[in-house]
Amino acid sequence: MKVFHLSVECYPVAKVGGLADVVGALPKYQTKLGLEAAVVMPWYDRPFVRDHAFSIVHEGAFYQGTELLNYAVYKEDDNTLGFELYLIKIPGKLDRQEVYCYPDEGEQFIAFQHAVLHWFKEKGIVPGIVHCHDHHVGLMPFLMKYSTEYNFLAEVKTVATVHNGQYQGWTHWSKAILLPPFDSWKWGLLDWDGLINPLAALIKCCDAYTTVSEGYLEELYVEANGLQQLFYAERKKSVGIVNGIDWEIWDPETDYTLIENYGDAQAFAGKLKNKQALAQQYKINPALPLLVFIGRFATEKGADLLPDIILRLTEKYYGRLSIFILGAGDPTIQSRVKSLVDNGTENFDVFFGYDENLAHWLYASADFLLMPSRVEPCGLNQLYAMKYGTLPIVHQVGGLKDTVIDLEKDGYGVGFDSLTIPAITDAIARANAFYKSKKMFKENQRKIMNLDFSWDKSAAKYISLYNQII
Ligand code: ADP
Ligand code: GLC
Secondary structure: OEEEEEOOOEOOOEOOOHHHHHHHHHHHHHHHOOOEEEEEEEOOOOHHHHHOOEEEEEEEEEEEOOEEEEEEEEEEOOOOOOOEEEEEEEOOOEOOOOOOOOOOHHHHHHHHHHHHHHHHHHHOOOOOEEEEEOHHHOOHHHHHHHEOOOHHHOOOEEEEEEOOOOOOOOEOHHHHHHOOOEOHHHHHHOEEOOEEOHHHHHHHHOOEEEEOOHHHHHHHHHOOOOOHHHHHHOHHHEEEOOOOEOOOOOOOOOOOOOOOOOOHHHHHHHHHHHHHHHHHHOOOOOOOOEEEEEEEEOHHHOHHHHHHHHHHHHHHOOOOOEEEEEEEEOHHHHHHHHHHHHOOOOOEEEEEOOOHHHHHHHHHHOOEEEEOOOOOOOOOHHHHHHHOOOEEEEEOOHHHHHHOOEHHHOOOEEEEOOOOHHHHHHHHHHHHHHHHOHHHHHHHHHHHHOOOOEHHHHHHHHHHHHHHHO
């Protein structure tokens, strides 16, 4: 059986967030478990694509509305990621640098899915499983069943993974002419509240859907940006499978981006060396515990709360904590954070932008990682942080609740239940007090570095799900 993962992100080809990490790791670990797994994604004008050898394995053309689109399927020659990687290139549509935010994004995603179907048809490819990640590829199960040209795939089983139910790919019905012809009696499967809703179509038409933690699945039944009823109605085919960590990339003992590698026995000293090096470049004090935030500046991540958290911390703990923020996104949040830097807030620095190596360096330098997320389907940052011996301080939602157990409940992290500035800063104060009891802090460091958030277990769960639906 061969599974094709369809996604618009995959690390290290094109990454915006955790979706890429998952799609770059899950197929690799599935392959290690003996399954044939491949990733199909759009072609991007990015370093990985330029620096690796690819061959064109198929070329074709189809109409999107009245526009004839030519496409080519590129396969990476050496499977350097540990699985087969296919890129779909469509000149003018899928040949750009960025993954998201183009004005014709919806048309790009339709073109991607249509090209995959066309390629499968022309080459006679009948996958064992088509595994669709998020709404960008949400129309696949519908088209495989009900499009008149591609329903030779109707019996192929499909799995949907919901990485984030907030984004659904809403598309006006006037765009329906861009889809390959389909059985018009079935239009209702595409619709939610008067719009084409690819996430809703995915959940309605797939054979099984998964969420990236068990806690998030329960939350989706209650609140899913309008789709909660649907998630609940389809719950019989749902399962929560928590994400893992790719230990070939995220391991402080071998991570080549670090100033100093360290194992669990020398974590405190190893982290200090990384922090000291960081302090040479940024305005933090290496003698103080370091709190970091890494992530998209979005309200979903609670990034809008950062300025007030920092203000409160610098009032109360002035001189006792350094803070570093790595992120980009919402310009309002960014300018509020920037004004704190410009005002000369002490022991506080920021890097606005996306920098993979700096993220690794921060996980390795930090003592605490803060995640005040409003919504967190799984969250990978807290898993990486723990692997690097960094104490997670997290809002108890979704995957954060599942993966971070509070010290007070015999666990190993710090949680807070309400998303208020006092609750968050109290949690940070609790972490800081724990840091001072060095012996216990170090013991806990060793504990969190050895927690098993491996992909082996979760990849095996996906495989047993495939077997169940087949
Ligand atoms: P999400 O996908 O919702 O953004 P996750 O916690 O699943 O959240 O994954 C975020 C991933 O993106 C992690 O690998 C994290 O290290 C990385 N990341 C987020 N923001 C940045 C940034 N500004 N620079 C580098 N890496 C980042
Ligand atoms: C999404 C979620 C995040 C999750 C990631 C990978 O981006 O917001 O919580 O970890 O997908 O599944």
